[in-house]
Amino acid sequence: MAIFHSSGLADEADFDSLDQRFWWQATGPSLSRLLALSGYTDKDQQSHIHWYHQFITAALGPRPIAGTKLLFQPCPVFDGSACELSINFKERSPERTVRFTIEATGHEAGTNADPFNQDESTRLLQSMVGNVGGLDLHQFNIFAEKLFFSPEDAAALLPHVPQGTPLSQVWLAFDLLRGGDIMAKVYFMPILKWIETGIPTKDLVFDAARRCDKHGSYERPIQLLDDFLCEGVAPPVVEMVAIDCINSLDARIKVYLRTDANTLGKARHLLTLGGRLSGELVEQGLEALSELWPVLFCLPEGTDIDNIEVFPAGSYCGCAVEMKPDREEPETKLHIPVRKIQGTDAQLCESLSKWFKQRGHTEFSAKYKENLENVFPHHDLERTGGTHTFVSFSYTKRAGVYMTMYYSTKIFVTSLKVDIWEGYDNFWRQRKH
Template identity: 50%
Template structure:
């Protein structure tokens, strides 16, 4: 919880106001906006913890975004729907986060979800309890575990993020994103050979098999893909796993892979899990991905260069692939590509991103949204530059193009707390919040921690 200082006012100004503006621009009714705003003020603002202050190092550094903001807003666009959905993700931060009592900041996530479940009947915490039981660590492990974590690696202290989809009509869906990193490190330190994060995550996911069905088949398909990479090559790593807080055959378990994708050709290969996903939608998905890639990133592809093989991301900034599995649909495996547009080689200004996305939506027959995209963002955020973080993409005949645009409200702007530099073309390059992860993985696996 925030203390008796001005934290609540700070978080309201820097996060709630953009959130409300995003609801307005996405066509929510006044009644829905009032309902969601009251819910946000009641549950979310207190869960953001103490406000950042220049010159004062926090006990716990919640960093969902590279600039330090503890919240990432997003808008979901589903082509066959006439409405857009506002969503956001936070790292709930408790009063004792970073202290010996709660060194990993695990307590506030559980408290927040339990409080919501008591007032929102649709929130179901069955899978949350399974994953948190297996991934959360006792506070007593911190003295021996944390010295093994590289300095400046916020991922190393992050155990869970909580996300919400805000429905038109007032409904709320909760999701939780778990980072298996610390539990893996704790396990790898005492195993030989070291267990991979995928093995840890898959074992827990299988515990969620039940009356609605099994995750076994999609797990086997994903495991086959991950195991196909030759020894010594860059193998995609399961860096995050997400669950839907619902009791349904459609309750997803989503594995987020850190890939080596920096080109369109590699992106297409990843989207099909190396050719393992072949559906009636596959051909159209890859064609549309290529069209989006070209419009969004064409400023980084020179005349005569091959769009398929041109690397457009800075070293160490890879696309992430979300692999979705549902127990009630065991043969269904869906993938979404998350493009880190704020880490494009040489920088990619938000004005350029807005222009590319505006043209893309207009090309798909959504000229009104495409034409207003930049204007709506400028009305939502105080500073447009550095706002976009990711753009995700997938396609099915049922939903059409399915995309989410992710944004940082830059809550730490002006506090001189973060390392931010300019790219060669004037675009922002932010410090990578995953920095140090690869080095630590190599160190543990080779006994050099």
């Protein structure tokens, strides 16, 4: 068993390889600090850090070596960092949940044996069965069968993938819960399968979702979402899908939409799926979003907040549509690319702190920037942006305002000059659904 010190660091002897040691040094200390600053007990911190050391550092693959090009470029973060940390804020709870997202990367990723880096994610999840309580791969296996490629089919497809398009097929995310439990989620990108088959991404995703009928049918929310995606001249497109790796009636399938939402008015349209979602709870959420919007984007009083464009040209909010089996309606969540907001991370901290104070979380507000500086001591929040990547927003009966702040670990870069996700932007600009 690895021994972890009060600093959150492990002994060098605890690592099986130089790669594993590199990934721990690049990501482990920040995760340790985030857990501590988010109020986890010492026992929970030790449990989660031991698990992270045991499973995750080895799954991040080959370490970067100066002057050597990686065979495969993971891209769970726009700047090429292999790990994105996040904290979840619930308005009606003092507790915050720490999360992280990675692209598990095998040493054969990018070779003829595994051109699209599918194998390591499968191996990692299978190795966790029996070690992570409640982990269930039923939905993962259905989506993997639908969207993954054999090495031969991947090799045949490669010449047809537009240059610069990321080749990632799957990302993994984990919620580190109180009591030491862990919740696993998987994110699939259906773009490459669309290129191969010509089948629209929404149809690929909906077909797989309909097969996930272990606890009931997803048909009703699928139909409602499909109706929304078929309306208008340039409707949103399905860019990604995520599944919960649990055996439960509450297992979600989350469909992520690429949209043109760059104003509050368009964001409201998204959250209601064009008016298809309504009711008191929806109205409360829209009211809270309307209060957040001018704070987050520093809009002066008197601004037409409904219609002013808040992002540079070509940048938009995303939307996650969360479906559960045998539920009549889905829930929606707005994903705001705050890295696109002009200014520094320190300025964004100021806006978020103002918002948290407004919602009654005075202590969290006062320490937000200080905590972020402690988590990422090598980031210069005062001079640059890009530590914050996204802020998600939704409103639920249980939590009230429900937000997640996502952070790049900035492993490879210290500025915004690199944006691997431009490959996705170029792809969607050149193709029409």
